[in-house]
Amino acid sequence: MQKVNLKDYEYTLPEGRIAKYPLEKRDHSKLLQYRKGQISHHHFYDLPQFLEEGTLLVYNNTKVIPARLIFQRETGAKIEIFLLNPVQPSTVIPEIMLATFPVTWETMIGNAKKWKADEILKGRLTVQNKEVILEAKLIDRDKRWVEFSWNSSKIPFVDIVETSGEIPLPPYLNRKAEESDKDRYQTVYSEKEGAVAAPTAGLHFTEKTFEELRQKGIQEAQVTLHVSAGTFQPIKVDDVTLHPMHSEQIHLTKKTIQQLLENQNQTVAVGTTSVRTLESLFWYGVKLLENSGTDFHVEKLFPYKDREKLPSKSQALQAILDQMEKEGKKEIMGETEIFIFPGYEFKMIEGLITNFHQPGTTLMLLIGSMIGNDWKSVYEEALEKDYRFLSYGDSSLLWL
Helix, strand or coil, rough: CCCCCCCHHHCCCHHHHHHCCCCCHHHHHHEEEEECCCEEEEEHHHHHHHCCCEEEEEEEEEEEEEEEEEEECCCEEEEEEEEEEEEECCCCCCHHHCCCCCCEEEEEECCCCCCCCCCCCEEEEEECCCCEEEEEEECCCCEEEEEEEEEECCCCHHHHHHHHCCCCCCCCCCCCCCCHHHHCCCCCCCCEEECCCCHHHHHHCCHHHHHHHCCCCCCEEEECCCCCCCHHEEEECCCCHHCCCCCEEEEEEEHHHHHHHHHCCCEECCCHHHHHHHHHHHHHHHHHCCCCCCEEEEEHHHHCCCCCCCCHHHHHHHHHHHHHHCCCCCEEEEEEEECCCCCCCCCCCCEEEEEECCCHHHHHHHHHHHHHHHHHHHHHHHCCCCEECCCCCEEEECCC
16 A cells, blocks of 8 residues: 655645536536546537447436534524434435434534533424424434434425425535525436535536437446535545545445446546445455455455455456345445545546545545546646636546
């Protein structure tokens, strides 16, 4: 495992280059293409011309939930509760979102000192034309576990959140969520509720983009990785391997795994979340072949273990399909903490569509692992050419 100097992946990002709002038209963002040291400038609606017929485009269909809940104490003080990870009655996001009885989440709490022990926070909202009382109780202050309950056994938690919550915009936007963000901070193909941050590389796609891609013979595959708040966390340690990677939930169907196995053309991931999903899938196959257990959980440094030989992509995927067949499953759910930094060798992709990221983050290390030190040329040129950065910013197409 090579030593990584974090300073080699930092750069100066002027505040004015951070896109505070999206463009009016999603696919009119700029698109920088990097291929074998060469950089060219385009618009996102040009994407179909850069993908060969038969390319498999893999995108993350997670949907951002309005994970920021605001309660007001009787004294007037506001308590902000940010949903992080489900705890009870299930740790599986799709299951807890459909629960119609009290649920417990690990959270971040703003103004927590004002929230007294045993104090129940209450909020009134209208869901499905019914007045609902939502209550929040802090059941473990150290773990920041909050139990939510409401007075209707017919309303699922997802409807409660959709009605009462706010879209959790990234902190670097330095503004409150607006009504327009409910639509624009979602991809047009978002489907599976559970993310607290958008897979922003997909924000540029439109139905017209997909129509043109299909006309060219571009194939599509869906994966689900519910993005956690850890995606924004800066690295604060000199030894990057000590940086805590938050576990994120993955959901994949047998159909998608078969598509990946049968694909003989280039695979392009839409976003770093799709990359982490695909690479985690490979390493799950490795775990099965190494008889390291059948649980789909990829630890952050599992790919960097010393091994004499690794299986091929096809062998790893076939091992997963064999295990699913053995267990009679048509879909699998798992978790990944995978940490991709320079020195990592990609197993599943040839290209990546991604936005421009914050300096000194795990996302910058992933970019560096793809294109090496050329990331500096890419980012310098993007700054010179007035590209817009971060979640609502412009896009890039990077090739290995």
